[in-house]
Amino acid sequence: xxxxxxxxxxxxxxxxxxxxxxxxxxxxxxxxxxxxxxxxxxxxxxxxxxxxxxxxxxxxxxxxxxxxxxxxxxxxxxxxxxxxxxxxxxxxxxxxxxxxxxxxxxxxxxxxxxxxxxxxxxxxxxxxxxxxxxxxxxxxxxxxxxxxxxxxxxxxxxxxxxxxxxxxxxxxxxxxxxxxxxxxxxxxxxxxxxxxxxxxxxxxxxxxxxxxxxxxxxxxxxxxxxxxxxxxxxxxxxxxxxxxxxxxxxxxxxxxxxxxxxxxxxxxxxxxxxxxxxxxxxxxxxxxxxxxxxxxxxxxxxxxxxxxxxxxxxxxxxxxxxxxxxxxxxxxxxxxxxxxxxxxxxxxxxxxxxxxxxxxxxxxxxxxxxxxxxxxxxxxxxxxxxxxxxxxxxxxxxxxxxxxxxxxxxxxxxxxxxxxxxxxxxxxxxxxxxxxxxxxxxxxxxxxxxxxxxxxxxx
Amino acid sequence: xxxxxxxxxxxxxxxxxxxxxxxxxxxxxxxxxxxxxxxxxxxxxxxxxxxxxxxxxxxxxxxxxxxxxxxxxxxxxxxxxxxxxxxxxxxxxxxxxxxxxxxxxxxxxxxxxxxxxxxxxxxxxxxxxxxxxxxxxxxxxxxxxxxxxxxxxxxxxxxxxxxxxxxxxxxxxxxxxxxxxxxxxxxxxxxxxxxxxxxxxxxxxxxxxxxxxxxxxxxxxxxxxxxxxxxxxxxxxxxxxxxxxxxxxxxxxxxxxxxxxxxxx
Numbered sequence: 198x199x200x201x202x203x204x205x206x207x208x209x210x211x212x213x214x215x216x217x218x219x220x221x222x223x224x225x226x227x228x229x230x231x232x233x234x235x236x237x238x239x240x241x242x243x244x245x246x247x248x249x250x251x252x253x254x255x256x257x258x259x260x261x262x263x264x265x266x267x268x269x270x271x272x273x274x275x276x277x278x279x280x281x282x283x284x285x286x287x288x289x290x291x292x293x294x295x296x297x298x299x300x301x302x303x304x305x306x307x308x309x310x311x312x313x314x315x316x317x318x319x320x321x322x323x324x325x326x327x328x329x330x331x332x333x334x335x336x337x338x339x340x341x342x343x344x345x346x347x348x349x350x351x352x353x354x355x356x357x358x359x360x361x362x363x364x365x366x367x368x369x370x371x372x373x374x375x376x377x378x379x380x381x382x383x384x385x386x387x388x389x390x391x392x393x394x395x396x397x398x399x400x401x402x403x404x405x406x407x408x409x410x411x412x413x414x415x416x417x418x419x420x421x422x423x424x425x426x427x428x429x430x431x432x433x434x435x436x437x438x439x440x441x442x443x444x445x446x447x448x449x450x451x452x453x454x455x456x457x458x459x460x461x462x463x464x465x466x467x468x469x470x471x472x473x474x475x476x477x478x479x480x481x482x483x484x485x486x487x488x489x490x491x492x493x494x495x496x497x498x499x500x501x502x503x504x505x506x507x508x509x510x511x512x513x514x515x516x517x518x519x520x521x522x523x524x525x526x527x528x529x530x531x532x533x534x535x536x537x538x539x540x541x542x543x544x545x546x547x548x549x550x551x552x553x554x555x556x557x558x559x560x561x562x563x564x565x566x567x568x569x570x571x572x573x574x575x576x577x578x579x580x581x582x583x584x585x586x587x588x589x590x591x592x593x594x595x596x597x598x599x600x601x602x603x604x605x606x607x608x609x610x611x612x613x614x615x616x617x618x619x620x621x622x623x624x625x626x627x628x629x630x631x632x633x634x635x636x637x638x639x640x641x642x643x644x645x646x647x648x649x650x651x652x653x654x655x656x
Numbered sequence: 657x658x659x660x661x662x663x664x665x666x667x668x669x670x671x672x673x674x675x676x677x678x679x680x681x682x683x684x685x686x687x688x689x690x691x692x693x694x695x696x697x698x699x700x701x702x703x704x705x706x707x708x709x710x711x712x713x714x715x716x717x718x719x720x721x722x723x724x725x726x727x728x729x730x731x732x733x734x735x736x737x738x739x740x741x742x743x744x745x746x747x748x749x750x751x752x753x754x755x756x757x758x759x760x761x762x763x764x765x766x767x768x769x770x771x772x773x774x775x776x777x778x779x780x781x782x783x784x785x786x787x788x789x790x791x792x793x794x795x796x797x798x799x800x801x802x803x804x805x806x807x808x809x810x811x812x813x814x815x816x817x818x819x820x821x822x823x824x825x826x827x828x829x830x831x832x833x834x835x836x837x838x839x840x841x842x843x844x845x846x847x848x849x850x851x852x853x854x855x856x857x858x859x860x861x862x863x864x865x866x867x868x869x870x871x872x873x874x875x876x877x878x879x880x881x882x883x884x885x886x887x888x889x890x891x892x893x894x895x896x897x898x899x900x901x902x903x904x905x906x907x908x909x910x911x912x913x914x915x916x917x918x919x920x921x
Binding site: 502505509511514519 | 729759766768
């Protein structure tokens with residue numbers, strides 16, 4: 198694709214034809230025949246019209262893409278790229294890369310009032326449960342994304358085993374509460390501390406590693422934690438997990454129907470949704486705490502040191518920054534937030550097992566950070582909504598079965614769409630949705646700098 | 657005043673005199689290896705307070721290795737590096753930097769996605785911002801180009817500006833000894849002249865001690881009080897800048913050809 202593009206029409210058509218041909222080749226094994234279990238064994242149903250439709254669609258899409266690119270190139274040829282300028286580059290991010298302050302507050306407003314909006318829209322707290330549960334799920338990932346953002350986005354340490362700390366936090370609460378009967382509010386900081394300690398344990402052996410090698414070791418670390426959880430049956434219950442974990446209480450007041458319960462104390466009618474709403478605000482609070490801590494730290498010397506470490510480790514050291522402590526604090530803090538999120542996960546579910554802490558979770562969290570734009574807090578939140586909420590949307594696309602025929606379940610295609618979305622992202626927004634970095638200090642006007650104008654730091 | 661008191665005074669004066677005559681940086685018989693390959697073989701070198709000392713040599717002679725050995729990465733296998741009377745041979749890099757050495761590393765290594773201002777702040781991080789405003793003004797006076805670009809991302813600047821930033825960032829840590837590794841690397845002759853003028857000003861006006869590693873032998877020797885020539889990891893020659901400039905061996909190895917280009921600038 199990077200070849201010198203000639204944009205004459207025959208060229209474009211030939212190119213698109215080639216694409217359609219490749220699509221045809223790919224379609225033969227995947228789409229062309231459908232296997233049905235018939236009375237005499239498997240029966241093949243040919244679906245050539247569908248193949249033709251696919252190829253035609255690819256052809257048209259490619260032509261359209263080439264035309265758009267040709268127009269953009271023509272426009273670019275007229276205006277020199279700011280990257281080539283030797284005079285001061287303003288580096289203003291384009292509109293798509295910026296989120297207006299209004300959008301930011303709207304986002305926060307929706308998050309704060311979601312239970313109210315949902316119950317008004319669906320007529321009561323009970324029917325709104327689906328939306329509030331979805332909100333809790335998304336916020337959990339927002340928090341995990343923000344936590345990982347400290348390690349990956351700020352300190353530039355690629356961590357593929359982040360879910361390990363999530364698991365440590367979850368098991369920490371589950372074990373402490375079932376064994377010693379400690380309450381959630383005691384366990385929450387303990388889980389954070391414990392996960393931070395494990396963050397340091399991981400940090401020490403990988404101090405000298407970077408990039409790909411670091412990623413591999415952290416990946417292994419995540420798997421080790423999961424395998425230990427499965428095999429240390431005496432402590433963790435093995436693959437069966439830990440069940441009947443005590444539920445969250447309202448600072449000591451249980452959400453129960455009896456006289457000491459939350460509803461009776463506050464003169465409300467008992468509703469099992471009270472706990473769900475409480476959990477929603479709990480995770481919202483935890484997520485905002487993560488965000489607040491990250492934003493504060495970015496302005497402090499340690500946060501600045503993380504960013505410098507991401508940019509250039511050797512330069513960092515020669516400026517007198519102790520890269521050992523800098524890396525360890527990044528690992529420990531990132532892990533601590535995962536620990537908080539983990540202990541929230543286990544108090545919400547009431548049941549945990551190693552199944553919940555597979556590599557796929559790490560991958561999703563990392564994808565959220567990368568899609569959001571590394572180091573961007575708002576980008577991570579948007580990406581979490583898209584990545585976690587997006588697949589849920591598919592459940593509600595019933596009208597699609599009218600198009601693709603009866604029995605079409607859009608949910609089965611979620612991973613396919615997920616992959617397509619990723620490819621599209623990497624083509625059009627290779628540095629993430631919000632690829633700007635606002636300097637943490639500025640003189641006078643605060644100016645964001647677009648990510649497109651400089652090369653990545655090598656560390 | 658008691659006799660004991662006078663004795664203490666005499667002792668102190670002697671110590672001060674000794675410190676004044678002892679070099680600020682002394683490299684004694686240092687050998688550095690990459691695995692089993694020797695990059696430096698028994699190098700001896702001194703930098704006195706207030707001097708500009710330059711180290712010249714061809715590609716692969718070990719100039720940058722010596723620079724990095726002073727900073728403890730890699731550490732010298734034998735020999736010692738003594739800075740202000742303290743043996744720093746086995747100290748980690750960041751601890752050495754805290755003693756008052758600063759370097760502008762080879763290839764500049766500015767933080768590309770951080771603004772110029774933030775880069776300078778990183779340089780000052782040792783002092784926690786106590787002298788920041790004054791130091792910033794000083795650096796901006798030395799390199800007016802940086803002042804225009806404080807808000808710009810460092811990675812978007814030209815090579816010469818990045819070099820100015822790298823030196824400025826090193827200066828922000830208020831060093832007693834400034835190490836510069838090939839500040840002229842890959843820069844246009846006019847820009848090189850500007851950088852070398854700034855180095856001269858730093859030394860003449862502020863009395864900054866500077867250890868300069870250079871391939872651009874003509875400029876470096878003209879600027880420096882003293883110079884060393886490094887060949888295959890060994891110091892083969894040393895003397896004042898003038899002596900080395902006039903030395904026929906140095907001339908034929910490092911100046912002929914290169915001289916014409918430099919003079920043309």
